[in-house]
Each structure stands twice: as C-alpha cells, then as structure tokens.
Amino acid sequence: MHIRKAVSADAEELSGLLNEIIRAGGTTALETPLSPAEFADWFIDGEFALVCHVAEHDRSLVGFQSLSLYGDPPKGYADIATFARVNSKIRGIGSTLFPSTRVAADALGFEFINATIRADNVSGLAYYAKMGFETYDRLVQIPLLDGTPVDRIKKRFRIAAEHQTAHHA
Structure with a gap:
C-alpha cells in the first residue's frame, strides 16, 4: 500500500468510494452523495480543506484521510475524516494513513485533531480509540435526514503529547 497526497484528478475515483459508503449507510454523518467537484472542494482543494492523503493498492485508491476546517472547529483543532473502500479486503488502511495525517497536522501548527x-x-469509534484519540464531548440526538436521532462522539488526538513523549524517550 502506497500513501500519497490526493490531487484533484483523484476526485472522481474518491467520490465513488465515498458515495458507496454513504449509500451503505450507518457509518458516516454524510448522507448525500457528492459529485467529483463537490468532493474536491470538500476534501482536496476547497476553502476548508487542509490536506488529504490517499492509500493506493494495485493502482486503485482504497481509502483516504483528510484534515479540514469544515464545520468551524475550535482554534488549534483540525477535523479529520477517514474512509476506506466498502468491500476492501485490505486491512489497516486507516492505520497506514494516520502517520501522514498526523505529520501534516503538526506541520500546519495544530494542537489537536478532532474526530466526530x-x-x-462501532468500527469508527474503535479505529479512533486505537489511534490514540480520547473522547472529550458528545453531541446528543443529532437527527439524520430521515429524522432518526443519533448521538455524535467527539474524540481528539493531542499532537503536542507526541512531541513530549519523543523528547523524553
């Protein structure tokens, strides 16, 4: 698996990957499929997009992870989104993407990475816990498009803590 920064030419394949996840339902707060242009704006080169990395395997994009300021996060926070192809037989896509995202967040001067x-x-909550994110807030009963109320768990990863550990090692 090869990790690289996403480019606008990836938007078509990545929007297809994301739209499969949206159509499957149950794992993302996104409920409306995105066109390639909307995808590029949200995740690659739009006003709120900071960085997006893709995971490539056998010349196919199998996942992506982005940092953005979408949703107006608190000062010092960047928001993360992680998606892997629905029927991928490849394990560890998100875990392989996270080091690149973490380095980018640090280089951009962020103190925290937020995941909502x-x-x-269940799998998303487990993934972010495994990556070292800690729960710090809960948004209660946020309705889906069909009106179903679903809580959102806010987890954060402290970037500075890693530096402190590295300097004392």
Missing part, C-alpha cells in the same frame, strides 16, 4: 463519529459507528 456517529455513536452507532
């Missing part, structure tokens, strides 16, 4: 995960997204 649906409470019913």
Whole structure:
C-alpha cells in the first residue's frame, strides 16, 4: 500500500468510494452523495480543506484521510475524516494513513485533531480509540435526514503529547 497526497484528478475515483459508503449507510454523518467537484472542494482543494492523503493498492485508491476546517472547529483543532473502500479486503488502511495525517497536522501548527463519529459507528469509534484519540464531548440526538436521532462522539488526538513523549524517550 502506497500513501500519497490526493490531487484533484483523484476526485472522481474518491467520490465513488465515498458515495458507496454513504449509500451503505450507518457509518458516516454524510448522507448525500457528492459529485467529483463537490468532493474536491470538500476534501482536496476547497476553502476548508487542509490536506488529504490517499492509500493506493494495485493502482486503485482504497481509502483516504483528510484534515479540514469544515464545520468551524475550535482554534488549534483540525477535523479529520477517514474512509476506506466498502468491500476492501485490505486491512489497516486507516492505520497506514494516520502517520501522514498526523505529520501534516503538526506541520500546519495544530494542537489537536478532532474526530466526530456517529455513536452507532462501532468500527469508527474503535479505529479512533486505537489511534490514540480520547473522547472529550458528545453531541446528543443529532437527527439524520430521515429524522432518526443519533448521538455524535467527539474524540481528539493531542499532537503536542507526541512531541513530549519523543523528547523524553
């Protein structure tokens, strides 16, 4: 698996990957499929997009992870989104992407990476816990488009803590 920065030419394949996840339902707060142009704006080169990395395997994009300021996060925070192809047989896509995202967040001067995960997204909650994110808030009963209320769990990863550990090692 090869990790690289996303470019606008990736938007078509990545929007297809994301739209499969949206159509499957249950794991993302996104409920409306995105066109390639909307995808590029949200994740690659739009006003709120900071950086997006892709995971390539056998000349196919199998996942991506982005940092953005979408949703107006608190000062010092960047928001993370992680997606892997629905029927991928490849394990560890998110874990392989995270080091590049973490380095980018540090280089951009952020103190925290925020992840907001649906409470019913068991695999997403487990992934972010495994990456070292800690729960710090809960948004209660946020309705989906069909009106179903679902809590959102807010987790954060402290970038500075890693520096302190590295300097004392």
